[in-house]
Amino acid sequence: MYMDNSATSPINPEVLDAMLPYLKEEYGNASTLYTLGIHAKRAINNARIQVAKLINAQDDEITFTSGGTESDNMAIKSTALAQLKTDNPKKHIITTQIEHPAVLNTCKYLEEFGFDITYLPVNEEGLISLDELENAIRDDTILISVMHSNNEIGTIQPVKQIGEIAHKHGIVFHCDAVQSVGKVPVDVEAQNIDILSLSGHKINGPKGIGAIYIKKGVKLDPYIHGGGQENSKRSGTENVAAIVGLGKAAQIAQENLDDAIKHNQQIRDAIIEKTTARIKDTYVNGSLDERLPNNVHLRFSGVEGESLILKLAQKGIYAATGSACSTHNLQGSHVLAALGITPALSHGSLRLSIGPENSIDDVDYIVDAIDETVGYLRSISPLWDNKTDEYIGDRFERPMDEEDEHCYLE
Structure with a gap:
């Protein structure tokens, strides 16, 4: 997919x-x-x-x-x-x-x-x-x-x-x-x-x-x-x-624009609704109202995004995470930094962008795969307390500094 x-x-x-x-x-x-x-x-x-x-x-x-x-x-x-x-x-x-x-x-x-x-x-x-x-x-x-x-x-x-x-x-x-x-x-x-x-x-x-x-x-x-x-x-x-x-x-x-918008929105909204309802500490990055109909951008506390992408690829789902702004100092996406999201949390993001080849029938498989993968990654994450089933990364997260806030210049 x-x-x-x-x-x-x-x-x-x-x-x-x-x-x-x-x-x-x-x-x-x-x-x-x-x-x-x-x-x-x-x-x-x-x-x-x-x-x-x-x-x-x-x-x-x-x-x-x-x-x-x-x-x-x-x-x-x-x-x-x-x-x-x-x-x-x-x-x-x-x-x-x-x-x-x-x-x-x-x-x-x-x-x-x-x-x-x-x-x-x-x-x-x-x-x-x-x-x-x-x-x-x-x-x-x-x-x-x-x-x-x-x-x-x-x-x-x-x-x-x-x-x-x-x-x-x-x-x-x-x-x-x-x-x-x-x-x-x-x-x-x-x-x-x-x-x-x-x-x-x-x-x-x-x-x-x-x-x-x-x-x-x-x-x-x-x-x-x-x-x-x-x-x-x-x-x-x-x-x-x-x-x-x-x-x-x-x-x-141009000829298919209206149908494409309806198609994409249906899949987008189903993925967002089912994923946020099922997986604890899942957040939507960006506006829910002023949003592209084919864009799903989710954030999972206690998860590392690149591992999430690789695990989903093993399940046949090709997706993306936030692009790195500066790999040398482990800063996250410059877009998410501008939204005030700290680097550790921004690294746990997933972008799914929908096209005409995707189907509403795929949604349940996609959500199941995300749920299973996030659960596994949290079970091995030092930022997730498996006893209390809670994110504890904020205990170790340093405050965002000027370098983080302006990583769009890096």
Whole structure:
């Protein structure tokens, strides 16, 4: 049972079928003028339309990239580099403590060039404060970059209101929507998004392909220079087969979105309800209300997450835990640290991310496997008192210090 669709998702057979001709007989370079090239160019343009429809954009506002990481880098670095050309460059960017490393590490890199980054905190559910966002805006703020939903805990930010605040102050709003596109409705017009990042392999498309939406009127300098492909925004010979695959995946996601949301929510809610009811000291990380329909993120006191993942894999369940922020000092997930969860507790987390191949009929097996595995791991854990059946790790847990709270910078 593959339950790690937030890491990557299996390619849809229809997507693969759409790609195959462009890996075989339709192998032309889209920049050439003869028939093979014309066919490739048409295929790229059709995929651009399919991606645009998924997020309610215009097709000429879509630029293809190698994935979400490149799109995030392009959005932030290109905005920043444009300022360096001016006589009085503005160098302030606002983001959050729980962004994907593609955003956090890009912002950290820009600090080397004199940019000042504000990392907004979040509450215990992983949501930013709109008041704190507005209070953080300065005269030299050039960009607000806040993810649509978090890749670990699945919390969905108030994107529309964030965009409203940004536009009220004349600031560009970039949104990393890699985990949201194809999972929940994403509408760049209605949600006031100026730049958006998305990825193919999160929506049952191929790896190595993504896109960036750039609203008309928002100017970004070219990120990769060369032959002027993608309207000179991102040069390099186009990966036609992958672009076609992303387009087809976007089309399928759009057509099936309502059914997919219902399917995912049913499985998500059943897993959360049954697991929290059966297993003592089980907690849900993130918001229960503002949450991706395919995300389950649980925390088990007295359990080590990596052992939990390996044991579940032996039972045929592939899942994930919180990503390590710094393995050298055993800090936990930077996302969970931002929620105020101590390192020892954050290490006991489990992320299950649901896809179309999962079934409600699988839930009982999954919950049984988690119950059995957590019970075994607690029986050998020094943080669990088997006589009283209680978590005792808080007796040894050191208080969170500044290094823990700011491990998103590591």
